[in-house]
Amino acid sequence: MTSLELRSVRKGRSGRCVLWDASVCFQEGVHLIEGENGVGKTTLLEVMSGLEMPTSGDVVLDGRSIHARGNRSTQRIVMIPAVAKFYEGASVDYAIRLYLSLRGLPVPRDIFESFDPFSLKRHATIPFGKLSLGWRKRLMLHMAFVADSDVLVLDEPTVGLDAKGIECLADLILRRVSGVTVIACHEPDTLARVPMEKYVLEDAAQGSVLVARRDKA
Amino acid sequence: MMLSAPISSLVWVTGAMLKSYRFASRDFFRSRQRTILLLGSVLMPLASIPEALLSPLLILGDPKVDPLGRCFTTVIDLVLWNAWIASQRHFIPPIRDVSVVTVFMRPQMTAICVALRYCILSWPAIFLFLALQCVRDESGRAQFAQMALCVVVISSGVVSGSRLNRAAPYGAARPFDKWSAYPLLSYALSGIAPSTDPRVPCMHACSCLAVILTYVVLSRLPSSYGVVTISLIGSLVALLPLRALLDLASQRSVVDCPMLVACPRFRTVENCQVVCCAALLFAASMTASALGQGRVDAVHDGLFMTALFMTLMFLAFVSCRNARVSRWMENGVLCVVVVTGITLECI
Numbered sequence: 001m002t003s004l005e006l007r008s009v010r011k012g013r014s015g016r017c018v019l020w021d022a023s024v025c026f027q028e029g030v031h032l033i034e035g036e037n038g039v040g041k042t043t044l045l046e047v048m049s050g051l052e053m054p055t056s057g058d059v060v061l062d063g064r065s066i067h068a069r070g071n072r073s074t075q076r077i078v079m080i081p082a083v084a085k086f087y088e089g090a091s092v093d094y095a096i097r098l099y100l101s102l103r104g105l106p107v108p109r110d111i112f113e114s115f116d117p118f119s120l121k122r123h124a125t126i127p128f129g130k131l132s133l134g135w136r137k138r139l140m141l142h143m144a145f146v147a148d149s150d151v152l153v154l155d156e157p158t159v160g161l162d163a164k165g166i167e168c169l170a171d172l173i174l175r176r177v178s179g180v181t182v183i184a185c186h187e188p189d190t191l192a193r194v195p196m197e198k199y200v201l202e203d204a205a206q207g208s209v210l211v212a213r214r215d216k217a
Numbered sequence: 218m219m220l221s222a223p224i225s226s227l228v229w230v231t232g233a234m235l236k237s238y239r240f241a242s243r244d245f246f247r248s249r250q251r252t253i254l255l256l257g258s259v260l261m262p263l264a265s266i267p268e269a270l271l272s273p274l275l276i277l278g279d280p281k282v283d284p285l286g287r288c289f290t291t292v293i294d295l296v297l298w299n300a301w302i303a304s305q306r307h308f309i310p311p312i313r314d315v316s317v318v319t320v321f322m323r324p325q326m327t328a329i330c331v332a333l334r335y336c337i338l339s340w341p342a343i344f345l346f347l348a349l350q351c352v353r354d355e356s357g358r359a360q361f362a363q364m365a366l367c368v369v370v371i372s373s374g375v376v377s378g379s380r381l382n383r384a385a386p387y388g389a390a391r392p393f394d395k396w397s398a399y400p401l402l403s404y405a406l407s408g409i410a411p412s413t414d415p416r417v418p419c420m421h422a423c424s425c426l427a428v429i430l431t432y433v434v435l436s437r438l439p440s441s442y443g444v445v446t447i448s449l450i451g452s453l454v455a456l457l458p459l460r461a462l463l464d465l466a467s468q469r470s471v472v473d474c475p476m477l478v479a480c481p482r483f484r485t486v487e488n489c490q491v492v493c494c495a496a497l498l499f500a501a502s503m504t505a506s507a508l509g510q511g512r513v514d515a516v517h518d519g520l521f522m523t524a525l526f527m528t529l530m531f532l533a534f535v536s537c538r539n540a541r542v543s544r545w546m547e548n549g550v551l552c553v554v555v556v557t558g559i560t561l562e563c564i
Contacts, residue, residue, distance in 0.1 A: 051475055074479050086474050102480035143476065 002062060002150045003027050004048060004180050009057035010207070011043055018043050020207030022057070026151075030173060030181045030194055033210075035201030040208040041184040042082060042155055044201065048182065049153045050074035061151065078149040082156040082184075084136035088129030092120050092139055095128060099143045117168050118142050133160035145172045152181045158190050166190045 004026040011019040018040040035041050046052040048059055050066045050073075058065050061073045086095055093111065100107045108114070112121040118138035128136065137160040144152060158166050173181060173194050185191065188198075198213040 050479060077479055079476060079479070081475050099477065099480070102477055104480075140476070 001028055002180050004151050005060040007058045009047055009054045011047055012055045017207035020209055022210040024210055024212060026180045028178055028180055030196045032188055032196040033184045033199045039201045039203050041201055045153050045155050045184055049077045049079035076150040078144050079153040080140045080144045084140045086128045090128050091125050093124040103147050115146055117172055137161055138165060150179045154183045158187050170194050
């Protein structure tokens, strides 16, 4: 059973406290984090995925701090940022091959043969910089799901996706049988058929506070 | 077999970065062509003066080239170099204390090159050394030294300017949104305005002191030692454009592809890139040095270049790993380079 725990995480930026004592334990399943704009959702996701160091507190994956020296547990976490970014000159095909190679996974001759939920094959030769927002997002999500990760962190995964893409995303999330999935989303209704545990990041004077609602979305 | 996986990953990443670099540069140049050509023709010579130092260095040791020919070659090189920069480099104005030099350099590259800022700020000193080498008689050297010292003081003020007052982080730099002219001119003007930061006159004073001391030492040594010193300093300055050309710094990957950072092989690839980058710089410096010297002792130069290579590798690793440590280390590393050079000169 994989578990991702935040222990009194605080994060400051530009002289102000963004996160205040975020403490939560994400067990296996899907977890939704909601909150107003600028409340610190992306910061929270970056901290829990190891891209940012917390100012104080700790992030623990299966009993070990992900920031501990010599600990490679961040490699078990995949985070998809809200803004789809990649090497702009790399084609779709090239990007997926690169990602598989860096994750140490086998790179098949036809990478779309066994897994192509977002129908990326017809855009295989187009550079990332020439893709529309929706197709960029599809590529990012494809890379997230093609690698079997223990913790999957998705920041605004539905932004830019059409209805078909969102359906496909919901299917992929539902098909994940194990691992922790954390989603920050302003449109939770689009993923209504995915059972999720809800958390809310509320703005407060000392910094945003993470509140667990524990009601099924 | 053990190495094949990281090497293939390295090839993949390098390929993606080079493709992206070409893609972004071409795309940007197409959209900003007119502005770059009009304003760049005025401002680029200012921006690339230190970079152009490589060209006189290349023909410095060639006794067959007369001074007029050297000047002409320098101008030609400068024009070609500017044209190449305009067409190839992705145009992002960074805000950093290396000011005018960094107008055409990416913020990430500026961050890497920050260890060499004292070299950049004292670039007019290079002209002093060049002038000293051009004039062989002692009396002429003294006049050139006085003149060059004035140039050092004035131009250092211009180069530093009020931009040092701007405490904006790298993150504040962003591509131009609408029209390139305003920020370009604003940066040029802020570079000319005087600085109120007390560190600036201190740095200029140190530069001048270094120039005077070097001149005193040089005047007592055989001329070949002077050539060696010029070449070494020139090599240091030449690292700037070379580093910008490579653009393989690992920090770039973090900005471009945050999701790749957590990949298991990413650190390995990152380290391989740094080593390749340093090796390429080493080879380029050796070539430039060999082309420009002629009468220099190859053993001494080889030893110094090896020391420089090791230092650069160390600096690159430190910069990648811990920005806070790198800030503390940068001055120390530069001192090590200079002390190593002087020690080797005295052997």
